[in-house]
């Protein structure tokens with residue numbers, strides 16, 4: 001396990017992922033019944049952008065560093081969460097920010113050094129449980145949630161291995177079988193089109209319904225050695241999600257603009273009907 005999220009926290013891809021996550025969480029919180037979030041690849045929980053790791057890559061400077069001052073109304077909820085939470089929040093911290101007393105968060109993290117700060121962050125929190133385990137394997141053990149009938153599963157692997165797309169596709173099928181009412185959100189890198197298309201095809205070939213792919217491209221996905229963009233694939237999205245996601249991502253496009261990002265594109269595509 002070489003991947004450490006501390007080097008990448010707050011980069012453009014993190015901003016996209018967290019802003020979309022927030023749209024989904026806010027939709028869940030609109031109904032009074034409690035919900036459960038399962039975060040399969042949780043990371044450390046929060047990140048100090050002045051740390052040696054973050055400073056070494058400086059990736060956050062062309063991510064949250066560009067967005068901080070934005071006054072676009074579509075980004076205010078996300079930016080307010082970042083401000084309220086202090087250090088740059090990871091996915092579990094964004095989720096905790098939205099939880100009400102009737103909701104809960106289950107977070108899995110496999111790296112021994114990353115699970116430690118995650119546990120520390122939620123030490124005395126009865127609504128959050130942390131598992132030091134493989135997030136894919138945890139799906140069988142932890143779904144459906146014991147007490148709550150609604151919720152969201154976030155899958156955000158490091159994509160270090162060639163079969164990560166395949167594992168994600170299998171995970172989505174498993175979640176759909178075990179937790180029908182749940183929303184599924186998968187973050188994925190867009191380097192070149194071929195593996196992304198194969199991922200979409202694997203899902204539709206498996207008969208998964210109601211799939212929306214939200215893509216954010218910094219540049220055309222031609223050079224497979226570069227992170228040219230990223231996506232969030234959402235299955236069983238809440239009502240109105242497509243429009244909200246589009247508004248947020250278009251605002252991101254404006255906020256994340258730099259001189260060498262002239263070809264940014266937002267692409268939202270329904271891959272399968274309900």
Ligand code: SAM
Nearest residue numbers: 005041042043090091109110111134135156158
């Ligand atoms: N979701 C986090 C966020 O948005 O703040 C970032 C997660 S980072 C992209 C991926 C994390 O997954 C890393 O912390 C890595 O250690 C962890 N990881 C890698 N393989 C895993 C596995 N099989 N199960 C659980 N965690 C894993």
